[in-house]
Each structure stands twice: as structure tokens, then as C-alpha cells.
Amino acid sequence: MRKGGNAYGAGVSRRSFLRRGGAVAGGLSLAPVIGAPFVSTALADTKTLKIVQWSHFVPAYDKWLDGFISDWGKKNGINATIDHIPHLELPARAAAEVAAGAGHDIFGFNGSGGPHLFSKHTVDMTKFIGETEQKYGKVGAIGKQIAYDDKTKTWNAFPDYFIDFPGLYRKDLWGEIGMLPDTWEDVHKGGAKLKAKGHPIGIGLGHSVDPNNSYNSMLWSWGASVSDETGTKVTLNSKATLEVVKFVKALYTDCMTPEVLSWDDSSNNRFLASGRGSWIHNPISAYRTIQKSNPKLADNIFVTKTPAGPVRRLAAGAPNSYVVWNFSKNQETAFEFLRAYCANYKDAFLAATGYNHPLFENLVPKPQPIFSNDPSSHPPDKLKVLETAAEWCVVFGYPGPSGPAPDEVADNFIIPDMMAKAATGKMTPEEAVKWATNEVELIYKKWANHA
Amino acid sequence: MTAIAEGTRPVPRRSRFVLDRPEFMGPLFIAPAILYVVLLVALPFFLAIYYSVSAYTIFNPSYHFVGLKNLKEVLESDIFRHTLGNTFFFTIVSQIFGLLLGKVGAMLLIQDFPGRGIARALVVLPWAVPVSLAVLAWKWMFDSLYSVINWTLMAVGLMDPMNPAQWLGTTDLAMTAVITVHAWRLFPFGVVIFLAGLTSVPKDVLDAATIDGAGFWRRNYVIIMPIILPIITIALIFGTVFTFTDLSVVYLLTNGGPVNSTQVLGSLGFQVGVLSGDVSHGAVICLFLFPFLLLATIILLKVLRRREI
Missing domain, CATH: 3.40.190.10 (Periplasmic binding protein-like II)
Structure with a gap:
């Protein structure tokens, strides 16, 4: 064995290791300085x-x-x-x-x-x-x-x-009862009949994005809103809100099953795809998925504008x-x-x-492709109604601007929870509105201070 | 021989290299760990404390001091108060189940049986599997339409097919679901801790107790438990702090729903502080339990130390 050596070659003393290592590190650190003029030109x-x-x-x-x-x-x-x-x-x-x-x-x-x-x-x-x-x-x-x-x-x-956020319905089932889910009242009446036939409707009542969209849509369609057009004053505690909460309680009891309380954003898609669901409030993703998995069922699924309420027709996009x-x-x-x-x-x-x-008026001029003629849909103009989506879609904060406060109300699922509390009987509709108003006011007050 | 002779040759003090000095090397080796703790634990922690008494939001990133105003506002919220209760319930019950299952698992796995090594390795899986993957699997098991749990219960006639359980849809079942998943994640930790404890119990003491007529329960509660109590306490502290501050299971399984019945401080803090950009109130929510946890940990450790003495 060589003096001071090891199995892999000549022995390296600590000092020589550090010396060599230092030289290597120094060389490496100098490289960018030496190469800088060439590299920087290339980068520039x-x-x-x-x-x-x-x-x-x-x-x-x-x-x-x-x-x-x-x-x-x-x-x-x-x-x-x-x-x-x-x-x-x-x-x-x-x-x-x-x-x-x-x-x-x-x-x-x-x-x-x-x-x-x-x-x-x-x-x-x-x-x-x-x-x-x-x-x-x-x-x-x-x-x-x-x-x-x-x-x-x-x-x-x-x-x-x-x-957008339209209604997706089973034309065969709604045809059997001679109805079209064009208004929220239609959805309630028809949904109750179809639930009795084993085909309930479904709107999520859990903590996910879709319930926020659906229940805010209902508030606006009844003329209620979380805040006013300035986006600063909370207006949730109103007669219109109470009416919506009572309507949702009836809708839940008469037309839905308790599973909606556990739904995430894909659950309603699966619900429609299972063949059991007769109506959901959702973008056309559900329809597109079913087109691939079950084309026959997809042919029976049709699209409507978001249902109209007593005051207007609005959905949360x-x-x-x-x-x-x-x-x-x-x-x-x-x-x-x-x-x-x-x-x-x-x-x-x-x-x-x-x-x-x-979101610009003429970025894709009308008639818009796909909506006017979707070769994968039967009939090809099945999605035509979506061309008007800009007329019946707004976002959280309506009638005011969107912003941190409406977003936090949505992030905390206060509107869906208000509906769920009343729908499941944990609170009366009046108590649920009072509870939600208190939570919303805390959030708006807080953000007003922050601003 | 030459090498040995060279190795023992005394090094002159003058030429002694700096890396041979323990007074220099000690701090040098410990410095990265201290730096790590300072930069990645202490600094964010103190920053979070300052956020909680400031007006800091993403919208208006101001460090303006507001004292306990944020705390007052948070306490006014019914959602927060409800969440606080949920957090205690979730933590206590999942600890009890996690540790109980851990104890039972350890008692089974300490026995000698064929395939014990494989069984021990498999038990660690819930701990080792990424939480997102594990929760996804559980989510399908609790699904409203395709729950394998419901399917099984219906197949054996224990559930009405027309009225299946909504595991994530009713308030009590949703809490049961998140506790089940969390206890399932905790229990390998309990098994490992209890296994370590059980193997440290002197066999002769157990043998003597058996000869003296002590049965299973007496051996368990009079001999084994007191001996392994310190290690259980450590497990309890770790498990409690881990559960109090955890948001992953709730966030992935129920997102705090339905109607905030499974909301815990971690998930609410994330919702308010990160998703909504209200960093100061989010910090208050997350740090709310810190003083209580600190106090509880100190008391538990003191009791433990006194007992050891």
C-alpha cells in the first residue's frame, strides 16, 4: 500500500483538499466574470x-x-x-x-x-x-x-x-311532464314531479364554487343582492332575500336529495352523467363530458339560459x-x-x-362559431342560446363591482351556507338571513377599514 | 505501521489547522441548523405575530399597528366561534382514536407471527402516502353516488338503498368522516411510538408480574402504561399540535362544509388569509390557539420531567 494512500488513489491531505477545492471554487466563480461580455450580449x-x-x-x-x-x-x-x-x-x-x-x-x-x-x-x-x-x-x-x-x-x-352558468336539462324527462325549465318556478314545479319519478334535480349545497354561483344567481333574479351598486353598503337583509331562502328550502325538500349537501364541483356532472339527474345548473362541461362517455344520453341533454326569477334573469359567470x-x-x-x-x-x-x-363586444363577432353550429351536438345549434350569455351573466359584487369583500363572502361560502341552514332546518329562513347578514357585514366593514 | 506512526505524530500548536479546533467547529456545524430555524421558523412566526396586530392585507400591504382590533373582529364572527369548537372536537376525538388504534396495532405487531415485518411496513403506509392522494381515495369512498362503504352496507342489508348515508353531506357524518381519515393518518405514528415504548418494557418485570398472577389488564395498566407514559405524552403533544394546526384533511375532503360543520382553524385561516387576501385576520385565526398550545405543552413537559425525577 502506498504511503498515506487509500484504495482509490493517492492520499489527499486536508490542506491539499482545501487548496484544490478553493482553486476549483475560485475558477468557477470567475467563469461568469470572464464569460460575461459574451453571455450578456446573447441574453440582451x-x-x-x-x-x-x-x-x-x-x-x-x-x-x-x-x-x-x-x-x-x-x-x-x-x-x-x-x-x-x-x-x-x-x-x-x-x-x-x-x-x-x-x-x-x-x-x-x-x-x-x-x-x-x-x-x-x-x-x-x-x-x-x-x-x-x-x-x-x-x-x-x-x-x-x-x-x-x-x-x-x-x-x-x-x-x-x-x-357562463346555464341550465342543463334532460329533454326526454322534461318532455314527459310537458315542461321546460325556463324559470326558477318551472324548475321547482317540474323538479318536484321528476323527483317523484326517480329523477331529482341537483344544485350543490356544500362548500364549492358552483353553489356560490347558483345561489347568488337566485338572489339577483329575485332582485336581492349582497351589496348595493357602490359595493360598500350591505343589502342582504331584505324581503327578496328571505323569499329566495324560502324558495331554496322548498326546492331542496321537493326536488333534491340530501346528497347535494356533500357535492363538490364535479358531483353534479356525475349526477347528470349517471342518468338519474334531470336538471343541473352548470357550465357545459357536464354536457361535454357526457358527449364522450355516453353519446346517447348527451343527445337528450339540452341547454337553457339560466332560469329567470320574478325580477330578472341573471347568473354568476x-x-x-x-x-x-x-x-x-x-x-x-x-x-x-x-x-x-x-x-x-x-x-x-x-x-x-x-x-x-x-369580454370585448366584437372579439369574436356573432354569429359565433360552435354556438351557431356545433358539429358534435345534435341538433348542431343546441348551444345557440349560449351566444346570449353576456346578457344574463354578471359576477360576484353585482350590482356593484367585484372586489375583495364580495370575494371573501364567496370564499367563506356564506350565501350557500345561509341556504343550507334553512334548507336542512338548522335555522328558520329568517334566522339564516340574519346570520348571513351579520357575517357579510363583518366582512364588508373590515374591508372598508382596510381600504 | 508507517501510517500509524504518522497519525500519532504530535502537531505543533502553531500549525494547528482551524478545522481542528472544536471551539470553532462546534458553532460552525450547528450554525446551519440555527440559521434554518431562525430563517424558516422564527422569522415567519414573528412576522405572523406582527401581521396579526397590523392592518396588512394583499390589497393594502400596510404594517400599520392596530393592536387587538383584528382579534376583536374575528371573535365577533359566528363562523370563527363555531370553527373553534370544531377544532377542539376534531383534535381531541382524532387523538383518542389515533392513539387507541396505535396501542392496539402495536400490541398486535409486537407479537411474533409470520410476515410480521411486512405487516409492520404496511402499517406505516397511511403515514407515508401523500395526504392529497390518501384523501382523494377516501373522498371516493365517501362519494354521494359511488361510495364503496354505502355499497357494502347496502349489500349486507345494513343500509336502505333509497336512503344512503351522505358521509360528507350531513354535519355529524361529515365530522365523523374527517375524524376517521385523520385518525387513520395518525395511527401509524401511534403504532411506532407504542412499539418503541413496548419494546422498552423490561421482560423480567412482566414475567415476574405474570408469575405473581397479574392478568392482561393489570399488566397493561399497572406495569406497561406507567413505564411508557413519558413516550405516550410526547406522542400526545406531537399529535395534538399536529392536529390543531392541520388543514389538509378538512380542506381536501370537505372544504369545511357542510355549513362549516367541519371547518377548523387551519382551513379557515387559509380561506381568510390566503384565498381572500386578508393576511392580518388570517394570522389571528391561525395564531389564536398558539398561547394555549404553548401553555399545554409546557405543563405536559413539566409533569413529565417531575415524574421522571
């Missing part, structure tokens, strides 16, 4: 753009968007990337990026209040929206609710699209918007991308197979 030539948004319910849309961004990046010499994350992770992700002052350049919000909540961290888009409105028409009501700040008269976000962070170093590139995105919006619309309703 390549612009970057990083986007993050939710994983869309329609994978084909994400696929189209990924391809579009990649092609656009290559064509313009921009290293553009997009990350898709589950929609429930978006708020935490946005908060983390803001706290770090770094992350993506464009952040895609899924939901109504994001642009308002993060308004102090976003680039003013007023000029860009003006330019886009000139080309593609005015922004609709939902777009204004989610992206326009009435106090500062500025646009915080680019309103991208919303997902699920909006999406893009903001550009004010700490982004690629703000101009971000706007370049949004311009290109708008120019190709028809392709985006087609890729989304009817989910994404544009």
Missing part, C-alpha cells in the same frame, strides 16, 4: 415572457395556448413560457409572487376579485384597454366589474373571458383576466403578447369549444 438579444394561469377545464384550450405562445415567441425572438396550475392554487401563488416581487410577468386570474385585490401591484392597463376597445368593441358588464377601478378610473386587468405585475421587467413584451393574443382570439374561442365567452 433574447427577450423573455413568463405567464401563469389556471389549468383550463378544457385541455384542448391549454394545448392551443401553449402552442400559440411557443410559436409567437419563436417568431418574435422571445423566450415565452406558460405555466398552468390548479385554479385553487392561484391566490396563494399570486400572494407569493407579490411578496417576493418576482415571478411571472403576466398573471392570469381565475375568479372575480383578483385584479381589485392586487391592484396596487399591477400595471395600469387603461391605455391598452382603450386601444383594444377601439379595435374589438366595448368591454362588457362582467369585464368592467372585474377589471375597472371606478375610484381611480383605471383598468387593472385585461378582461379575458367568462364561463366565472371570469378570467390577465394582469401584468408592476415588478415585471418585461411589461412591453407582455402587452405585445396580449395584442397578438387578441388578434388570434377566434382560434382561442374554437379551442375552448364554447366555454370561453370573450
Whole structure:
């Protein structure tokens, strides 16, 4: 054996190890300095753009968007990337990026209040929206609710699209009772008859997104709302709200089964797909899934506008918007991308197979493809009614703007819980309204102080 | 021989290398751990405490001091008060079941039987499986339409097919469901702790007690339990703190529903602080139990130390 050696070669003393290690580390640390002039020139030539948004319910849309961004990046010499994350992770992700002052350049919000909540961290888009409105028409009501700040008269976000919230019904079953679920009263009367025949209707009453949409839709359709048009005064405690709560109690008892209390957002889709359900309040995702799994059943599923109430016909849409962070170093590139995105919006619309309703009036002019002629549907104009969705969809905060307070009311499921408490008999309708009003007032008061 | 001779050669003090000095190396080795605790535990913790007495929100990131105003506002909410009660119930009951199952499991797994090694490895699975995956499996078992539990109960005639149990839809069953899943996750921890405790009980003491006529229950409660009590206390502290601060099972299984019947402080804090962007009130909700937990832990550890002496 060699002196001081080991099985793998010559012995290394601690000192020589440190000396060699130091030399290696020193060399490595010098490398960027030596290479800097060459590397920085190369980097300076390549612009970057990083986007993050939710994983869309329609994978084909994400696929189209990924391809579009990649092609656009290559064509313009921009290293553009997009990350898709589950929609429930978006708020935490946005908060983390803001706290770090770094992350993506464009952040895609899924939901109504994001642009308002993060308004102090976003680039003013007023000029860009003006330019886009000139080309593609005015922004609709939902777009204004989610992206326009009435106090500062500025646009915080680019309103991208919303997902509607229609009624999906079994035409064969409703035909048997000679009815069409066009109003909430129809849904109640017909639902009771169909439940007796073993085909109940279903609206979730648990803690998920759909119940928030459905029960807010009912409030608005009865002329009730959580707050007024300024978005500051709580107006929940009203005669109209009480009527809705009483109606939901009757609807639950007469037309539904207790399973709706445990539903998540996919449960009503499964309920309709099982062949048992006769009506659900949901975007067309349920229909699209059934088209693949059970085409025969899908042919019996038809779409209506959201049911009308005694005062009006309104539903809660699920909006999406893009903001550009004010700490982004690629703000101009971000706007370049949004311009290109708008120019190709028809392709985006087609890729989304009817989910994404544009929020600029003429971004996809009417008659819109798919809605006017969907080759996969029988008849092909089955989804035609959705072309009017912008007329009967708004978002949380209505009749005022969306924002942190309406969002927290939704995040805490106060409206669905108010309905559930009354429906299950845990509280009288009057007590349930009082309970919900107290919780909503605490939230609005808190956010008024924060503002 | 040469190497040994070289190795024992005295090193002159002057040339003694800095890495040979324990007074330097000791702090150097412990520094990363201290740095880790300071940066990733202490700093966020104190920041959270400050958030709870500030007006900080995502909308208006102001560190303006507001004292106990946030706490007062949180206490006014019926949802919070209800959540607080749920948290205690959820923690206490799932601890009892987790530890009881752990004890039973450990007593079974300490016996000598063929395949004991495999059985011991399998028992750790609920602890090792990612919580999201485990809860997803449970969610299907509790599903309103396709619950395998309901299917089985209907097949053996113990449930009315026209009126199946809504595991996640009725308030009491939903709480039962989240406790079941959490106890299922906790019980491997209990098994490991109890196994470690049981193997430390001197066999001669047990043999002597058996010869003296002590039966199963007497051996269990008069000899084994007092000996392993310190280790159970540690398990209890860990389990309690872990459960009080956990939100994963509730968030993934019921999201706090129905009608907040399974809402716990962790999930409510996440809802308010992260999803709604009200960081200050979210911090109050999350830190609400900290003083009580700290006090309980100190008392338990003191009792434990006194007992050991």
C-alpha cells in the first residue's frame, strides 16, 4: 500500500483538499466574470415572457395556448413560457409572487376579485384597454366589474373571458311532464314531479364554487343582492332575500336529495352523467363530458339560459383576466403578447369549444362559431342560446363591482351556507338571513377599514 | 505501521489547522441548523405575530399597528366561534382514536407471527402516502353516488338503498368522516411510538408480574402504561399540535362544509388569509390557539420531567 494512500488513489491531505477545492471554487466563480461580455450580449438579444394561469377545464384550450405562445415567441425572438396550475392554487401563488416581487410577468386570474385585490401591484392597463376597445368593441358588464377601478378610473386587468352558468336539462324527462325549465318556478314545479319519478334535480349545497354561483344567481333574479351598486353598503337583509331562502328550502325538500349537501364541483356532472339527474345548473362541461362517455344520453341533454326569477334573469359567470405585475421587467413584451393574443382570439374561442365567452363586444363577432353550429351536438345549434350569455351573466359584487369583500363572502361560502341552514332546518329562513347578514357585514366593514 | 506512526505524530500548536479546533467547529456545524430555524421558523412566526396586530392585507400591504382590533373582529364572527369548537372536537376525538388504534396495532405487531415485518411496513403506509392522494381515495369512498362503504352496507342489508348515508353531506357524518381519515393518518405514528415504548418494557418485570398472577389488564395498566407514559405524552403533544394546526384533511375532503360543520382553524385561516387576501385576520385565526398550545405543552413537559425525577 502506498504511503498515506487509500484504495482509490493517492492520499489527499486536508490542506491539499482545501487548496484544490478553493482553486476549483475560485475558477468557477470567475467563469461568469470572464464569460460575461459574451453571455450578456446573447441574453440582451433574447427577450423573455413568463405567464401563469389556471389549468383550463378544457385541455384542448391549454394545448392551443401553449402552442400559440411557443410559436409567437419563436417568431418574435422571445423566450415565452406558460405555466398552468390548479385554479385553487392561484391566490396563494399570486400572494407569493407579490411578496417576493418576482415571478411571472403576466398573471392570469381565475375568479372575480383578483385584479381589485392586487391592484396596487399591477400595471395600469387603461391605455391598452382603450386601444383594444377601439379595435374589438366595448368591454362588457362582467369585464368592467372585474377589471375597472371606478375610484381611480383605471383598468387593472385585461378582461379575458367568462364561463357562463346555464341550465342543463334532460329533454326526454322534461318532455314527459310537458315542461321546460325556463324559470326558477318551472324548475321547482317540474323538479318536484321528476323527483317523484326517480329523477331529482341537483344544485350543490356544500362548500364549492358552483353553489356560490347558483345561489347568488337566485338572489339577483329575485332582485336581492349582497351589496348595493357602490359595493360598500350591505343589502342582504331584505324581503327578496328571505323569499329566495324560502324558495331554496322548498326546492331542496321537493326536488333534491340530501346528497347535494356533500357535492363538490364535479358531483353534479356525475349526477347528470349517471342518468338519474334531470336538471343541473352548470357550465357545459357536464354536457361535454357526457358527449364522450355516453353519446346517447348527451343527445337528450339540452341547454337553457339560466332560469329567470320574478325580477330578472341573471347568473354568476366565472371570469378570467390577465394582469401584468408592476415588478415585471418585461411589461412591453407582455402587452405585445396580449395584442397578438387578441388578434388570434377566434382560434382561442374554437379551442375552448364554447366555454370561453370573450369580454370585448366584437372579439369574436356573432354569429359565433360552435354556438351557431356545433358539429358534435345534435341538433348542431343546441348551444345557440349560449351566444346570449353576456346578457344574463354578471359576477360576484353585482350590482356593484367585484372586489375583495364580495370575494371573501364567496370564499367563506356564506350565501350557500345561509341556504343550507334553512334548507336542512338548522335555522328558520329568517334566522339564516340574519346570520348571513351579520357575517357579510363583518366582512364588508373590515374591508372598508382596510381600504 | 508507517501510517500509524504518522497519525500519532504530535502537531505543533502553531500549525494547528482551524478545522481542528472544536471551539470553532462546534458553532460552525450547528450554525446551519440555527440559521434554518431562525430563517424558516422564527422569522415567519414573528412576522405572523406582527401581521396579526397590523392592518396588512394583499390589497393594502400596510404594517400599520392596530393592536387587538383584528382579534376583536374575528371573535365577533359566528363562523370563527363555531370553527373553534370544531377544532377542539376534531383534535381531541382524532387523538383518542389515533392513539387507541396505535396501542392496539402495536400490541398486535409486537407479537411474533409470520410476515410480521411486512405487516409492520404496511402499517406505516397511511403515514407515508401523500395526504392529497390518501384523501382523494377516501373522498371516493365517501362519494354521494359511488361510495364503496354505502355499497357494502347496502349489500349486507345494513343500509336502505333509497336512503344512503351522505358521509360528507350531513354535519355529524361529515365530522365523523374527517375524524376517521385523520385518525387513520395518525395511527401509524401511534403504532411506532407504542412499539418503541413496548419494546422498552423490561421482560423480567412482566414475567415476574405474570408469575405473581397479574392478568392482561393489570399488566397493561399497572406495569406497561406507567413505564411508557413519558413516550405516550410526547406522542400526545406531537399529535395534538399536529392536529390543531392541520388543514389538509378538512380542506381536501370537505372544504369545511357542510355549513362549516367541519371547518377548523387551519382551513379557515387559509380561506381568510390566503384565498381572500386578508393576511392580518388570517394570522389571528391561525395564531389564536398558539398561547394555549404553548401553555399545554409546557405543563405536559413539566409533569413529565417531575415524574421522571
